[in-house]
Amino acid sequence: MQFDDLATSTPVQRTVSARWQDRPILIVDPSNFLRRLVADVLRHAGADRVSTFGDIEAGLNAATGFARPIIIADWSEKGSPGPALTRALRRKNLPVRRAPIIALGSTGQLREVERARDAGVNGFVLRPVSPAMLFSRLDETVRRPRAYVETDSFAGPDRRIRPNQDGRIAWKRGPDVEAGLATPLEAALAQADAMAAAMMRQGDMIAARVGRSLRQYLETVKDIGPRETEIITLHRSALRRLQEFEGAPPAHRNELVNGLEKITARRLAA
Template sequence: MKAYDLSGMSVLVVDPNTFMRDILRELLDGLGVGQILGVKSIADATNRLAEYESIDLVLTELDLDTRDGVDLIRAIREHREQRIRMLPVLVITADTRMPRIVASRDAGATEFLAKPVSAEAIYKRLVQLIERPRPFVRVDDEYFGPDRRRQMREFMGGERRGGLPEAQPRA
């Protein structure tokens, strides 16, 4: 795996647990991340996003004290400022129930990691964000965020939509 200099990177960590914020700060610092801001709530996160124009990544827990982390992801994706709307959002949570994962994905989360996390796992996700950034898509008013498709493969089979006949060449 290629080594990256992360000293120019700025990360906002959102977690209500002070101990967890400190752990994530230490892990990110150990990876060489230049600036790490820690906050405990959505209100604090939105204030920091407005104050610091240099934030490159948001790392958030889903289970926040007064509101849901999914609300934070939605607030980021619906923000009026493009620099905030387009930020990668890495969910790091102990709540790995499938409905929670799907809700965060559908709100526009970029990546997902289950706690407990390691420096290696975080680094791999950071490398993935650098080497394979996912394009952003808008689907009507239903979704805005990173393209949720992981693999872009060409379909090699016949027509898949409910019995529609295949197109016949014209004579």
């Protein structure tokens, strides 16, 4: 475990402020040079409680000792601490599990931004870090926080931020069903397609099989009942597990999907 510049692990009682500079900021990056570079930029902008850490365990443990922390995590490659740190923090039953997380990535490809968003980050900034862009993301996170969502398949800030062509917010399938714009089955089929498409854009063809498996099942039913809801929940849970273990050997991840497909096939035959 590596860490440096940790000021204190005792939460400090302060008046709630809308300035990110007044909140503790934790930087998690395996590169000593890069984390100190970001820390210097933040301190120059007025942040007086900046702590830096070299690995996931140190950053996660430290986050629990601060009140209202903001976390900035490296997301530059598959072995970066950002993905695992984000999922671990969002899924743990901790008072700080809703802490804002800013990802620092090395590519702005849509699939990488979506991967960070689906893990539960609040913002994404490209390296080399532009101070103006980083400050803008921090300002937006603190001054205009998005609603926090916690379901079986996702935990983090609401991802539904882009309007459709007709002005409705994308991905709000529950309200669409309630408004009579889609049947529960149509909404579930659209969700299965979205699951597969998102994973394909991220280059995760193993995880994309989960969405295809769900669609194949839903194409055989006439409505959504308790049995179908159970299958949908099972597929969501499988997708979450695959995302949490994206660095696991492909054989292990394939085994999980194979098991899911066998369970689904048995339900179809029953």
